[in-house]
Amino acid sequence: GPGDADDDIGxxxxxxxxxxxxxxMAQGHLIPAVDTALLLATHGAVCTIAGTRATAARVRPTxxxxxxxxxxxxxxxxxxxxxxxxxxxxxxxxxxxxxxHMRSYLDAxxxxxxxxxxxxxAHAPYPTCVVSDFCxxxxxxxxxxxxxxxxxxxxxxxxxxxxxxxxxRFNAYEGVADDNxxxxxxxxEKTFLVTRAQAxxxxxxxxxxxxxxxxxxxxxxxxxxxxxxxxxxxxxxxYVAGYAAAKKMKIWxxxxxxxxxxxxxxATLAARGNATAIDADECLRWLDGKEPDSVVxxxxxxxxxxxxxxxxxxxxxxxxxxxxxxxxxxxAHEYDEAVRSFLDELEARVAGRGLLIRGWAxxxxxxxxxxxxxxxxxxxxxxxxxxxxxxxxxxxxxxFSDQFLNQKMAVEVLDIGVSVGVTEPLMYRKEVxxxxxxxxxxxxxxxxxxxxxxxxxxxxxxxxxxxxKARAAVQEGGSSHGNLLDLASRFRAAS
Ligand code: UDP
Numbered sequence: 465g466p467g468d469a470d471d472d473i474g475x476x477x478x479x480x481x482x483x484x485x486x487x488x489m490a491q492g493h494l495i496p497a498v499d500t501a502l503l504l505a506t507h508g509a510v511c512t513i514a515g516t517r518a519t520a521a522r523v524r525p526t527x528x529x530x531x532x533x534x535x536x537x538x539x540x541x542x543x544x545x546x547x548x549x550x551x552x553x554x555x556x557x558x559x560x561x562x563x564x565h566m567r568s569y570l571d572a573x574x575x576x577x578x579x580x581x582x583x584x585x586a587h588a589p590y591p592t593c594v595v596s597d598f599c600x601x602x603x604x605x606x607x608x609x610x611x612x613x614x615x616x617x618x619x620x621x622x623x624x625x626x627x628x629x630x631x632x633r634f635n636a637y638e639g640v641a642d643d644n645x646x647x648x649x650x651x652x653e654k655t656f657l658v659t660r661a662q663a664x665x666x667x668x669x670x671x672x673x674x675x676x677x678x679x680x681x682x683x684x685x686x687x688x689x690x691x692x693x694x695x696x697x698x699x700x701x702x703y704v705a706g707y708a709a710a711k712k713m714k715i716w717x718x719x720x721x722x723x724x725x726x727x728x729x730x731a732t733l734a735a736r737g738n739a740t741a742i743d744a745d746e747c748l749r750w751l752d753g754k755e756p757d758s759v760v761x762x763x764x765x766x767x768x769x770x771x772x773x774x775x776x777x778x779x780x781x782x783x784x785x786x787x788x789x790x791x792x793x794x795x796a797h798e799y800d801e802a803v804r805s806f807l808d809e810l811e812a813r814v815a816g817r818g819l820l821i822r823g824w825a826x827x828x829x830x831x832x833x834x835x836x837x838x839x840x841x842x843x844x845x846x847x848x849x850x851x852x853x854x855x856x857x858x859x860x861x862x863x864f865s866d867q868f869l870n871q872k873m874a875v876e877v878l879d880i881g882v883s884v885g886v887t888e889p890l891m892y893r894k895e896v897x898x899x900x901x902x903x904x905x906x907x908x909x910x911x912x913x914x915x916x917x918x919x920x921x922x923x924x925x926x927x928x929x930x931x932x933k934a935r936a937a938v939q940e941g942g943s944s945h946g947n948l949l950d951l952a953s954r955f956r957a958a959s
Pocket of ligand 1: 491492493495496736737763764765766767768792794823824825826827828843844845846847848850
């Protein structure tokens with residue numbers, strides 16, 4: 465059964481809404497789900513977050529500190545049944561699931577339905593709403609067994625979701641033989657070109673097992689009682705409205721949820737999503753020594769990684785750009801001796817100007833520092849929105865999944881980004897090409913975002929204006945703030 469349940473659950477107020485969060489246990493889904501739970505709790509809701517062991521470990525410091533500050537948020541651990549699911553022992557968060565086990569991992573998580581349900585029945589107060597990741601279709605059964613509504617949680621933007629919906633709904637790729645041939649996204653006012661390789665649709669359908677999962681997920685999605693999305697109305701009003709209309713569904717936009725942490729202390733923010741590979745204070749001291757807007761932050765998120773050749777090109781490009789940089793290499797330990805000594809030598813050459821973080825970085829803490837002036841990103845939606853919230857222009861370098869559409873959002877919709885020009889997703893590569901993005905391209909893209917000049921200034925001005933809108937959205941009277949209040953009151957327990 466579940467471990468680690470807290471004892472004084474009786475303190476929860478009975479009239480409050482009680483949201484049960486079932487996040488997908490990958491940082492890009494987990495982190496915004498936890499932030500959303502904390503935000504709902506600041507509006508008086510009770511939240512229970514269900515997670516596997518490794519998942520709970522990654523977010524426990526954040527949840528504990530929120531509870532110490534008076535919020536009613538509970539993190540409950542549920543062990544996976546490895547034998548039943550045919551899954552290797554200990555594999556329990558997407559960041560430690562080998563890709564060939566991904567499908568059975570999702571089945572293993574689905575087996576948590578019954579333990580989660582029993583736990584919720586045994587611990588008052590009774591839940592009033594399930595908020596589950598769109599990748600957990602089985603939570604429709606959990607919600608209906610409990611007799612409560614279910615909201616689907618998306619850590620994606622409405623623009624991306626609407627594009628994906630429209631290419632499927634209007635069969636945009638029908639008769640298009642080449643996966644790399646650009647087609648226009650149907651049903652939108654502006655013209656956006658995508659390829660099937662970049663934007664295949666809502667779900668990966670690479671095998672019968674995934675096909676079945678995609679269909680189940682779509683059915684579950686259609687049955688949801690609404691959608692919670694980490695974005696904000698003012699950034700993409702036509703796409704939020706368009707997606708709500710297309711799906712005939714109520715949408716609560718609640719982002720940028722990373723701004724929850726603007727009220728907290730640095731230590732709590734640094735712990736967001738994982739234990740960091742660098743001391744947060746050391747990192748801040750390093751940034752304190754730099755001019756405002758001078759540092760470029762480089763990270764590919766929690767899943768994407770640069771292979772050996774690509775890492776070296778990227779490093780040489782950053783060095784050649786002449787700009788100070790913080791470069792996060794989450795998979796540094798996987799590189800062979802040659803790459804490791806390349807990195808050590810680079811680090812020595814750029815000492816004082818370049819900071820390498822080998823492992824997890826306190827990303828939002830870094831992005832919020834005045835010295836940081838740009839972000840080379842893989843365009844994961846959280847990273848993209850965190851850049852927006854920090855008022856930073858971006859260099860866009862998508863790798864896979866929704867990242868190509870997020871790049872379009874940054875470059876073509878918001879006009880705050882410069883693309884490095886990747887056209888094909890990495891997972892479609894039959895073999896790794898000599899060099900994906902050359903050092904010269906990296907250098908040029910960094911210079912154009914970080915350098916002076918009219919275009920760069922205007923891009924930065926647009927990014928700052930957007931950040932002001934983002935902050936307004938989460939403040940009293942703002943759209944996201946209002947949506948959170950609405951959720952907390954609409955799903956209150958009947959008393
Ligand atoms: N993140 C972080 N430190 C890291 C890498 C990632 O704090 O070293 C956080 C980042 O701030 C974001 C999330 O992890 O909130 C990654 O989500 P995103 O959607 O950007 O990318 P994904 O990891 O899903 O590809």
